Amino acid sequence: MHRKASLSGVVVVLVALIGSLSASASFPGSNGAIVFQSNRAGGAAELYLQNEDGTGVRRLTYNTAGDRMPRFSPDGKRIAFASDRDDSGNFEIYVMDLPTGATSRITNDAARDDVPVFTADGAALVWQRGPFFCPCAIWTAAVDGSGERRVDTGPGNAMFPDMSPHGQTLTFTSDRSDVFAIYVQQLNGLGRRQVTAPPGGFDDFRSRWSPTDRDLVFLRDNGTNQNDVYTVHQDGTELTQLTNGPRFEEQAQFSPDGEKVLFSVFPDDGSARMYTIRRDGSGEQALPRLAEIAESFDGPALDSAMWWHYLHGPGSALTQTEGRVELSLAADATNDPAVGYMGPTFGTQCRAVGDFDARVSFELLDWPSAAGAHANLGDAGATGSIGRRSEGAIEDYLAYFNPVPASVATDDESGMLRLVRTGSVLAAYYASGTGWAPLLSGPTTEAPVLLNVHLFSTDALFGHQVVGVAFDDFSINADGFECPSWWRDSGADWQAVR
Numbered sequence: 001m002h003r004k005a006s007l008s009g010v011v012v013v014l015v016a017l018i019g020s021l022s023a024s025a026s027f028p029g030s031n032g033a034i035v036f037q038s039n040r041a042g043g044a045a046e047l048y049l050q051n052e053d054g055t056g057v058r059r060l061t062y063n064t065a066g067d068r069m070p071r072f073s074p075d076g077k078r079i080a081f082a083s084d085r086d087d088s089g090n091f092e093i094y095v096m097d098l099p100t101g102a103t104s105r106i107t108n109d110a111a112r113d114d115v116p117v118f119t120a121d122g123a124a125l126v127w128q129r130g131p132f133f134c135p136c137a138i139w140t141a142a143v144d145g146s147g148e149r150r151v152d153t154g155p156g157n158a159m160f161p162d163m164s165p166h167g168q169t170l171t172f173t174s175d176r177s178d179v180f181a182i183y184v185q186q187l188n189g190l191g192r193r194q195v196t197a198p199p200g201g202f203d204d205f206r207s208r209w210s211p212t213d214r215d216l217v218f219l220r221d222n223g224t225n226q227n228d229v230y231t232v233h234q235d236g237t238e239l240t241q242l243t244n245g246p247r248f249e250e251q252a253q254f255s256p257d258g259e260k261v262l263f264s265v266f267p268d269d270g271s272a273r274m275y276t277i278r279r280d281g282s283g284e285q286a287l288p289r290l291a292e293i294a295e296s297f298d299g300p301a302l303d304s305a306m307w308w309h310y311l312h313g314p315g316s317a318l319t320q321t322e323g324r325v326e327l328s329l330a331a332d333a334t335n336d337p338a339v340g341y342m343g344p345t346f347g348t349q350c351r352a353v354g355d356f357d358a359r360v361s362f363e364l365l366d367w368p369s370a371a372g373a374h375a376n377l378g379d380a381g382a383t384g385s386i387g388r389r390s391e392g393a394i395e396d397y398l399a400y401f402n403p404v405p406a407s408v409a410t411d412d413e414s415g416m417l418r419l420v421r422t423g424s425v426l427a428a429y430y431a432s433g434t435g436w437a438p439l440l441s442g443p444t445t446e447a448p449v450l451l452n453v454h455l456f457s458t459d460a461l462f463g464h465q466v467v468g469v470a471f472d473d474f475s476i477n478a479d480g481f482e483c484p485s486w487w488r489d490s491g492a493d494w495q496a497v498r
Contacts, residue, residue, distance in 0.1 A: 032051075032496060033497075034492050034493070035047060036274065036492035037069070046305070047059075047061045047067045054289060054481075060096065063085055066084050066091075068081060078095050078118075079493075080093060081093075081096070090111075106125060112130060113127055115160055119168065123142060127139055137153070137158055138150070138151040151187060157174060165209060165211055168188070169209075173205040180198070180203035184234055195235075195236045201222065205218065205219055205221065206251065219250060229249055229252045242279075253493065256494055256497070261278075262276050289350070294475045309344065312341060312343050312344070313342035315332055323472065325472070327344040329373065329462070331464050333457070342457050342462065343373075346453065355423070356451070359473070360474040361417075364414065364469055366465075368467070370392055371467045374390075374456045375455055375456075378451070383444040386418070386419060399439040424443055427441040455469055
């Protein structure tokens with residue numbers, strides 16, 4: 001552990017998937033949801049859920065504060081986490097009910113409360129209290145915050161607690177022997193013993209239990225900004241190094257089935273990404289950040305972690321309401337002089353890689369005759385688009401793959417638009433009855449592309465009447481997604497499905 005980096009919580013605080021998460025007393029379990037913190041929304045960290053394969057990404061928190069170090073309850077129905085959302089800006093412990101999103105504040109203390117974990121029975125919480133550079137101690141309370149008390153961990157600082165999946169066994173990091181080492185004891189203070197004895201110049205920190213209570217995974221720091229992942233039996237035997245830098249690694253934990261270790265890597269560019277590695281140190285791979293987009297826009301606002309948006313020119317508007325995104329042009333809307341057209345647009349933060357199939361539904365809200373507007377699904381100008389057009393006496397579906405157009409007359413006031421890329425060919429479709437009607441196909445780029453929808457017009461085309469269209473159920477299936485390099489994903493917990 002690079003002492004300053006680790007004790008300062010090196011990571012900046014930073015997704016449908018709860019499904020039928022449930023738990024029993026049996027271990028191990030199957031690998032289920034991963035909850036983590038990320039700066040994807042462009043500010044302080046928020047909490048997200050996803051599956052190991054990048055499906056089911058779900059955002060859990062929406063605020064300007066930092067939310068960090070989430071942990072599942074044993075039954076998978078709650079998440080404990082630390083947040084500085086209170087008026088003082090101090091980190092406190094909160095618990096979220098996953099089915100409803102209701103959140104309760106558990107601690108109220110002048111000191112920083114961080115790194116919470118549930119006890120095996122889900123009845124209590126254990127956490128670290130103290131400033132980033134310590135002095136630090138471990139505290140516990142009932143899950144409603146009552147009965148708060150300090151845990152007796154002996155001399156020295158105590159930090160990074162984790163509770164065994166069975167019983168009341170605590171593991172933590174302490175500097176009582178002049179280096180940071182891993183310890184275990186009962187929550188009542190009995191049976192305390194040191195597990196690791198790091199060599200000179202090294203520190204061990206942030207231990208987590210295996211699903212069977214037999215092993216621990218932890219980080220070993222060589223005194224530089226470099227950590228490696230190790231495992232060890234809880235009796236101190238069979239010390240095994242899984243990774244071998246040079247890089248900064250943090251927050252390692254076992255998968256619920258006990259076959260892998262999940263950890264975060266922090267490059268020098270300020271980003272962070274989650275990785276998995278097998279117990280024997282083989283098969284290391286980055287966790288996919290996104291494997292699909294299936295957005296019904298049911299959240300309180302357009303999620304900036306998933307979507308970018310622009311309002312081109314005066315009179316353009318975009319709102320997310322009633323489970324859809326509404327785009328509009330005022331009657332006096334005019335061109336944005338910087339781009340030469342007008343209209344609101346939003347699109348994906350992650351680029352679709354390889355073959356993709358993008359679909360979105362639309363409903364015309366205000367669509368006067370000769371509106372002079374297009375409501376489009378496109379690839380952000382890379383090759384082409386398909387949309388619903390009103391221009392002069394024309395009412396139609398229009399596909400435009402620069403410079404080739406194709407159209408078919410329609411009076412549809414609602415429908416679906418679709419773009420499919422297969423290799424170097426792009427095809428445009430519109431919904432017709434229970435199927436899809438092809439409109440245009442042609443050559444396209446094979447490079448990663450952003451997908452977007454927009455309401456478009458120009459000063460020369462616009463009929464100067466109010467125009468509005470709603471988009472919903474935007475889905476993209478692709479071979480892969482290329483997401484922003486600045487995302488900082490860390491602080492994960494992996495829930496078992498049992």
